[in-house]
Amino acid sequence: MSIATPSLQAALPPEERPRERLLRHGPGVLTDAELLAVLLRTGTPGCNAVELGRRLLAEFGGLRGLLAASRDELRRVRGLGEVKAGQLQAILELARRELAETLSRGDALSNPGDVRRYCATTLAHRQVECCMALYLDARNRLITSELLSQGTLAQATVYPREIVRAALRHHAASVILAHNHPSGNPEPSQADEHLTRHVRNALALVDVRLLDHIIVAGRQTTSLAERGIV
Structure with missing residues (x-):
């Protein structure tokens, strides 16, 4: 029975x-x-x-x-x-699509909490390190987001030139980077800081701003812009 x-x-x-x-x-x-x-x-x-x-x-x-x-x-x-x-x-x-819709209609800089939640819903559950980019227009509205890389548990390979090409292809005025730390540690590594500066300098050559680099570690997020690194 x-x-x-x-x-x-x-x-x-x-x-x-x-x-x-x-x-x-x-x-x-x-x-x-x-x-x-x-x-x-x-x-x-x-x-x-x-x-x-x-x-x-x-x-x-x-x-x-x-x-x-x-x-x-x-x-x-x-x-x-x-x-x-x-x-x-x-x-x-x-939830992720609703946040993307919200960011496409409003100023991302005025809604940093929504940006962080969007990055977290996309990356927090991934078991290997992944990096994504959010491409924004001149009014800081989301045009689109793309997964840049998916690596091992320890690292993902990101090529700044590919970010520059995508920014030009999408006619973006600015970019926000985000990646996850599967370890759960939200602190940026030296490699994270180096990548941030490298991408910032590469985008500046084509007059595109890097607004932030967000680290997602489980239920925590860290903004490198708030740390003064961007």
Whole structure:
């Protein structure tokens, strides 16, 4: 005899069901775990959807860690399964696209938090060091972003001339670099500082500014512009 998976609706009394509360009062009254329960719809044997949401938040240290988790990390959670892992990754992609849309409409320099969140949603979950560039127009609006390199756990190879070529191709007025530290250490290395200055000087030759170089290390980000390195 099979054991039915507890659903969001059946496992909780009506007044506590997140979906009904959402419909009556709106999403603002729901906790993070309850919002996850609405999206996941069902729990696992012995664990209703809200409890599963709480367990996921605890496992990954909150929403940011959960949404930055890789598919393999999600699948290792007992009972989560391929479909629910895919649902969570779809949420991350929607969040990343919403941030990209926001940055394409407004001044990135006026919204440094959005820039950092965009870089984190793109890079935080990667297990090897990767580097990306954000190309901005004269009003500091995002034109596009591109992954420049994907290296070993310790380093990624970035060629400043390729960044210059891409900046000219996209008619960019400025660039923001970002890369991740899979080690979790947010401090810039000497190599990071050297690359920053090298890219800054190369872009200056074609009258393009390097605005920042952001390091993403798990749930932490470091701005080299704020350190006075750019």
